[in-house]
Amino acid sequence: MTCRFLPAVFTRYFLPFRYMLRSGILSISGILLLSGLLGQQLPAQDAAASRIDFGRDIRPILSNNCFRCHGPDDEKREADLRLDSFENATRDLGGHSAIKPGDVHASLALQRILSTDPDQKMPPESTGLKLTVREVELLKQWVQQGAEYQQHWAFRPIARPPEPAIDSKGISSGWPVNAIDRFVFAKLAPLNIQPSPEADRTTLIRRVYLDLTGLPPTVEDVERFVSDTSPDAYTTMVDHALASPHYGERWGRHWLDQARYADTNGYTIDSERSLWPFRDWVIRALNSDMPFDQFTVEQLAGDLLPQPTLDQLVASGFHRNTLINEEGGTDDEQFRNEAVVDRVNTTGAVWLGLTVGCAQCHTHKYDPLSHREYYQLFAFFNQGQDINTTEPVVQVPTTEQAQQLSEMEQKVADAKAAVAEYEDGSVTGSQLVDWTVVSVDSITSIGGALFETLEDQSLLASADNMANEKYTITFRSPRKNITAIRLETLTHPSLPANGPGRADNGNFVLNELTLQAQPQPATATATATATATATATATAPGDALHASWMYATADHSQRDYAVADAVDGKQETGWAINVPSGSLNVNRTAIFVMKVLPVSEGSQITVEMFFGPKPPAYNLGRFRLSVTSAPHSCLDVPDEERARLLAAQKSLEDARKNLTSQIPTTLIMGDLKTPRETNILVRGDFLRKGDVVQPAVPAVFPPLAEQGSGQPAENSETAASVRATRLDLARWLVDGRNPLTARVTVNRIWARYFGQGLVETENDFGLQGTPPTHPELLDWLASEFMQQGWSLKKLHRLIVTSATYRQSSNQRPDLRNSDPLNKLLARQVRLRVDAEVVRDLGLAVSGLLNNRIGGASVYPPQPDGVYAFTQRNAAWPVSQGADRYRRGLYTFFMRSAPYPMLTTFDTPRFDTTCTMRIRSNTPLQSLAMANDQSMLEIARALGKRIQHLSEGDSQSDGQGDSQRIQFAFRICFARPARPAEAQRLTAFLERLRQDLQSTPEEAAQVAGVETKADGSTSDTNVVESAAWTLLARTLLNLDEFIVRE
């Protein structure tokens, strides 16, 4: 960076360019300025007796010419000489010193400055710097008067100067209204300059409305104010505007500029992010007149406040407006570092009005901010969890969503409880299944097999082995309420290949298994019958119960021979156990689960097993049966009821997820639990780490009041971790002892009303900045601001109700020479409104405006092809309905391709903080106003509004026209048209009518009316509509339309 002044040759070439900054980023030397304007304050060149003021007269000379080599920066210091403090400048350098108070001849620095020897002369010729005769004279006088150093004005504590007494004789009527006017007039009076008269009421109300709300007053608003004869008509009007919810939008936009708010991540991919809840928080906070100190703390450290509210977390999004680079192959640490740098620089610019960024690479050349101190500030912001990432975020439900969510949470909880309750009720006793091996009473075979009961109660088949076999087994139930039967198929040496089946390879195919039972044990008489005939149609007692299978499982099933096939009611399918590799001749277990079979202990149960109808035979060789009453839940059975309950729970959970996904999120700040170490970065390079530093504020300022607030409790207990936090820094910024925050804030607000601040370099209150034109007024306002509890609305009211503010903005020939920059504030200024307000004005006057406040950003129509030049052909889902006509500040802001209308009118890109916008005046603006689709829509709507003012007037009735033109003027400019203006518009209208008459198709195009096949249109008088559209277009394109007068 170059922090030096430019040589004169450059100045010569570049002076004339009118289009350069209008934003107060100027650095005209205070001396020069004051010498021209406020000559009475300065020591006249020959008035040796007058007192030199160090800050006003000397420091700029030293700062501009000497400090680069003899200032605070250790690395660039020459000859080990510092001229930036009394101690250093007067230090004994071996019998002499650079500055010897009271003695020019003994002051070496002066002698070098006065030297004619090119090798001796200071500043050296190579720097291109040269002191003027006058500057040298001032330095001499200063040394003679004692070479007093004073602290830079902006770093001194804010004192409350007394309001100057002014002579009320000869002052303009209406002056003074409040203290502001006394301070302003105190500067005017000695110069015999009168303030400008108050602007007329139509100008005043439009000025106040545009300044406070960014919207024009309605015709009714204007009429009410103009006809209000009460003495407090003006303050009533101001209070009305201040109470408008649109105040938060207008001043929120100013703040969002400083917060560098945008809707995308920046850099190349530049994808969408959700941070608009932060934007809405700003609007709400301002509308509720949140005190500026609280406003500050919540944004800089809302996340560190004790038990932060959702609002406070959202507020902490201020510093999440930094860029995120999503490009492939990036080093996240590099971009994390850049985000932190931006946070430091933004905080410095917004609250301190200092160019702290200058110290990122080296000690500040002019201001008392060392390279080390920069990284001490950096350390406050170096603790973030975000590492070039979107996280951390927080959900921000609307009231309605919060309500729905809470209802949904309850429903999910209920569903979970229902599942738990069901499971509790259905699970009894041990989770282990208690199987009872059954003692078989009888077993028969229709194919001639014979059975042997082995010691383990298993049955072993022998003898005939025929196809189409059926085994029928009966036994008495060892338990009541059977829930499952287990079939163990077992190997035996007597079987082919050891079994367990009787096929050649030892396999079997159990085609079907059935089970039925008597509900009650048979009576003594019945028993015999039952045992004798084990058929399903046994007579008694009660009807037979048939197992209703729910589920089957086995430790192995052959492919295409699933165990479930044994209970599917089909003879064609069955369970088998061959294996693709290894041996099939191992024991296997199948479990068949049924609905609870309400049998009693001792009830007779009959099991039938069917084997393949066709040869070869695949009968079972050895097996054993067991039963259990274990609950289904223990049997791993898909439980329909449970499944139903779980499904209900899942669908509710899905609904909750769906609801949650609709809840907007917003990026917030969050610090790491374990602090990150901060190093000085050599030359600002994140790869070159220097000394470790701790968070601290620069030494030139009062110290932090607190240290360690907002740290997690476990951290704050250890002494080593009592490190200052972001919260400490935020509180320090709005501590009454901080000399800058209040001054910077009131100055910036002042600048929005007068086009420039009392300190013209509103973002540089350092030594290179311009001194205030009205230092006492600045300090008084800063002090008043704090005294009024940091209330922004009170500050606005104070300024807006002053006579100074109410002056006419017309240029004054009598001041052209004496005050061309309007430093004396003897008039108001005309200011072109900001880009968003250009749009708002159009929407408001045409009646299209949807004045809904807040919500996700919207996509008004934009010209095609905006993305032809971006990497990502981003979607621009043009908003339909009312969202098409939202205020400009709600327009989706894509950093890599912002809405054209906005950038055309100087909305910055928000890659970094913008404390004051540029105001340019270009042909592209003309094209946008004249031809943009949105503006055409607005022109048509406005045209219609004017045209239909008074139905019944004949179309070309001259009187009707003139009424309409007057009405149009009132809508657009809040004032009536002057005769010459009305005349010009009438002539224009007449010509349009004649011209359009001959080309009805073109008239239809202008009016936006469909032409039917037969040439007719839905609009009965399309020429009239077109003429009024074009007249409206003309009004929208007048300079006055987009200017606050």
Next chain:
Amino acid sequence: MNVHSDENSLREITRRHLFRDCRLGLGAIALGSLLKNEQAQAATELAGPLTARATHHPPKAKAVIYLFMAGGPSQLDLFADKPLLRKHHGQQPPKEFMEGKRFAFLKGTESLLGSAQRFAKYGECGQELSHQLPCHQKIVDDVCWLNGMKTDVFNHGPAKLFINTGSPQPGRPSMGSWVTYGIGSESNNLPGFVVLQSGPRGPRAGASLWSSGFLPTVHQGVPFRSGPEPILNLTSPAGVTRDRERQFVDAVSDLNRLKADVVGDPEIQTRISAYEMAYRMQSSAPELMDLSGEPQHVLDLYGATPGKPSFANNCLLARRMVERGVRFVQLYHTSWDHHGGPTENIEKHLPEMCKDVDQASAALILDLKQQGMLEDTIVVWGGEFGRTPMGEVREASGRDHHIDAYTMWVAGGGFKPGLVFGRSDDLGLSVVDGLTHVHDLQATILHQLGLNHARLTYRFQGRDFRLTDVHGRVVHEVLT
């Protein structure tokens, strides 16, 4: 209804602008002398913001055409034959070569990739060219070859910003903006800084590449799109004929003058002028974009087809713009980002890109030369960085971003024709001779336009910013 009679008073009022506009070291000038120059200053102000104006020193060039090869072309497959690379193809690079180097995607295990292109030396200067750029052979002695280019950042967005604005972070003015800020424009019916785009998509980082940053937006690059409406909102609404537009502009001007009579604000005069220029642009811009009037042999030279958007068309348009006084034209062509993926590799896609740009790039030089325009037009050709000697392990051959040694070329505007400047080591990893840092190139281009890069500054947030930050050296070796 006429404020012209009041022009003198307006001029007086413009002293306000004088004060507010120049953020410069007024401290060195006495107020009296300021006032003396008032007439001249006011006259310039009334003439408009982009008026051509004096330079720091006599300029050698008055316009720039910057052919931006977005994505980073491979110098190792186009401009620098490295036999050693072929010899060690497939091997890991020696450790000591790699120390301190950073890459976007390389993991450190990649091996050297010898170029498969056929190279030869051409012209008197002997610059190496691969067979992918046959037309470049024709201009090899018209061009100044910068084979020792070096940049600081290895991701596309930051690197594109760096060569355009001197800083890897968005927010600074681009070179075109600095140039029009410094010397204005010679066109009174076209913007001073125009951007054109060809290829499948726009360049990464988008509009911040031609942003005016903190300079007034009048210096912003204006994208010209192909088609009937090259500038956004250029076309009057349907049904508004040229004559009606004239009536509209007249009515707006008259009413604005009536207002100016009352309030005396010179900004109103500026706005009146802006509407007049907008009106002129409505005819001048489409006329400019219409190539159908170009003779067939010129179209053939470029390979341009009227109505069919292409890099070739854009090259020809750039020449037409410079003819009409546009100061800075920047053409982006995407994409040279050949990492080796299925849609971005050296085998297939590098040759396609070469085909897109080779003929037209050469044609632009030949055409400018023939029209006698090359002398005072600087043509710059190159990407945001080069590509690594190591290959990337992907589906096909490709290379990663390389910032330490790559090639750009510059022609015309007092750059030495047929000079081969700079050389990288035998593997192409680092520059061994004739290093030209991006800031040096920026300083040199400004120098040729008559601007001292250290003195072309703008004060923003308390700091004097410049294109070259605190760096940059005019590379006198490459200048005539």
